[in-house]
Amino acid sequence: MKKGCPYGTHRVIEPKGVLPQPALKIDNNMEIYDNEILIDVHTLNIDSASFTQIKQEAGDNEEKIKEIMMNIVNTRGKHQNPVTGSGGMLIGNVEKIGNSLEGKTNLKVGDKIATLVSLSLTPLRIDEILQMRKNIDQVDIKGKAILFESGIYSIIPKDLPENLALSVLDVAGAPAQTAKLVQPGHKVVVIGGGGKSGMLCLYEAKKRAGITGQVICIGPKEKSIELPRKLNLADAYITADATNAVEVMEKVKEATNGEMADIVINCVNVANTEMASILAAKNDGLIYFFSMATSFTKAALGAEGVGRDNTMIIGNGYTRGHAEIALQIMRESEALRKVYEELYA
Amino acid sequence: MKKGCPYGTHRVIEPKGVLPQPALKIDNNMEIYDNEILIDVHTLNIDSASFTQIKQEAGDNEEKIKEIMMNIVNTRGKHQNPVTGSGGMLIGNVEKIGNSLEGKTNLKVGDKIATLVSLSLTPLRIDEILQMRKNIDQVDIKGKAILFESGIYSIIPKDLPENLALSVLDVAGAPAQTAKLVQPGHKVVVIGGGGKSGMLCLYEAKKRAGITGQVICIGPKEKSIELPRKLNLADAYITADATNAVEVMEKVKEATNGEMADIVINCVNVANTEMASILAAKNDGLIYFFSMATSFTKAALGAEGVGRDNTMIIGNGYTRGHAEIALQIMRESEALRKVYEELYA
């Protein structure tokens, strides 16, 4: 077997020198290098922004969608939407493991896994598109994919519905980081606490902050925080628009008796919520931006602009053990699992 | 006098509800509110990423640069580059102090100060652009500016040349954060180590990492790292283009005997250097992005894409004591001060 780079640069065709994700074209020949894993793919979970664009371009015609998808993979060697730049994830069975990974990986041939790295950097070959569940962005295929040595994955648990597992794994980084950051006694604000990642963060925050801490859920309207309230995931609930920094600050001040938050977790899906996150925190509080709509400069200059010594963390989608931590929530909380099954499975 | 909000929201024209920094347009009328300070401005120190962009757009033509700058201020009421989102800082004399600040501020009319909040949120009026020092991003003007109640500033020290103080204060957050993050024994990489913020970071890193640590300076070409080398600011020097992640990774690997960096400090002024920063760090290393050209999504998805559990910090321009820490370097190191005087004063 040929020797590969852990990051898959050996597969980059164009332009040279970059990594597989920013590359325009990568090699999707399915003869594996010594540090690669071959996957027999069953299902692609196309990124929602990407699939929406494809459906629009295809006028919602299924044959046309198939054509566009095949064309993307034939052109790029990976399912990276040229308009949105995004990918998605996949589910499949391990078919072959490179020599040099023996003793290094805990995977076995036959294991059913979900890849936790984006399809936008994963070598993929589609032989046939079998079936499509357009409403949940899922496409069953006959095909193969490659996982690089540095690529992360999760073995699909046998005790959870596959679609539930996929949904939870999509946002696994958020609750796992929450678990690492929140200490007993902390006051924690989760902005967008009623969303998919938000409720998992509330759950972990409450567990870690404990009886001496305080967990506060913020959503834009009463309906947005209905589920966390029903599930008793927080100690206090606030309806406020996080694009209105001053409103959020005032309400958090009231809820915390003027103390403000030690940790703010931003799980919204809209832009311009950096300042609300900063002003909800104590002067030296920590802000964890999970939202992909976060602007680096707005956060950096915003904190400086109000003279705040906050630590602001970029929400890395990965942290060690994130899949296990997120899936475990579904086992621990029957109530939360039921809600997620209804919403996402 | 009219009553103002400590964060300056009373000056926001569009969109309503946001703070001055994210606002598209703020009111730069120079009649002050009761909690504002009016400054007679002498010099603007344009953020490096912003000025680089403006010079490019202007084809390096001075008249065209002036036109772009005037246009920015006329459109936004502040000097916020619409492309980079960033600002800079200014030097001027206190001209007037709002009623309600009496007894609350230690400033007096006539004091010469540098504002330490970004120009991207500072109401500014430019009456005339007098002179330009293009190579050090400084522009002398006739004009006025407003400092909000929450705005931070530094009184210009009498023992240092004014332009030197201004240059150092502009990037004060970087060495101050370096001082807080670097521990004895750490391997530290400073990307863009030959720049204004870079050399200060190298100095602090070396002081903190100590004899058991290792400080590595990276610049794009031999000339870029000539000064740090001459001043002996680092333990190792690498010429590499930080937009080429693999090249940087290989060279850092070699310099650290395969260990990689505990802390990577990104001080470049160009885009697409997130992956190099991530790959230069250990798997659980910390990356401090001071560069305003950092993309949040490229950092977040980039780390996930290679399965890295890095902590990635958004370079907050402010941290407690940052002005004092940065200016102190100029007093401690005669060699560095001489170089900064030659370059920036």
Ligand SMILES: NC(=O)c1ccc[n+]([C@@H]2O[C@H](COP(=O)([O-])OP(=O)(O)OC[C@H]3O[C@@H](n4cnc5c(N)ncnc54)[C@H](OP(=O)(O)O)[C@@H]3O)[C@@H](O)[C@H]2O)c1
């Ligand atoms: N860093 C990573 O690796 C990573 C990975 C996956 C996802 N993400 C990002 O994480 C974010 C959240 O994802 P998700 O799946 O949890 O989204 P989601 O389920 O759509 O949740 C978003 C939440 O934000 C709330 N919200 C919307 N506008 C708001 C406002 N103005 N003020 C306060 N709350 C507001 C929503 O309330 P309503 O429902 O009532 O509008 C909802 O509860 C997204 O930005 C996504 O891109 C990041």
Ligand SMILES: NC(=O)c1ccc[n+]([C@@H]2O[C@H](COP(=O)([O-])OP(=O)(O)OC[C@H]3O[C@@H](n4cnc5c(N)ncnc54)[C@H](OP(=O)(O)O)[C@@H]3O)[C@@H](O)[C@H]2O)c1
């Ligand atoms: N977070 C904050 O609050 C804050 C405040 C102020 C400034 N900043 C940001 O900090 C950054 C640095 O500012 P500065 O004043 O130190 O800038 P600077 O003096 O221009 O330094 C930039 C350095 O980066 C080097 N560089 C350029 N391209 C490179 C590449 N491809 N690979 C490796 N190195 C490269 C430059 O080398 P050459 O000179 O040879 O090109 C130079 O040494 C800017 O992005 C600025 O916007 C942030």
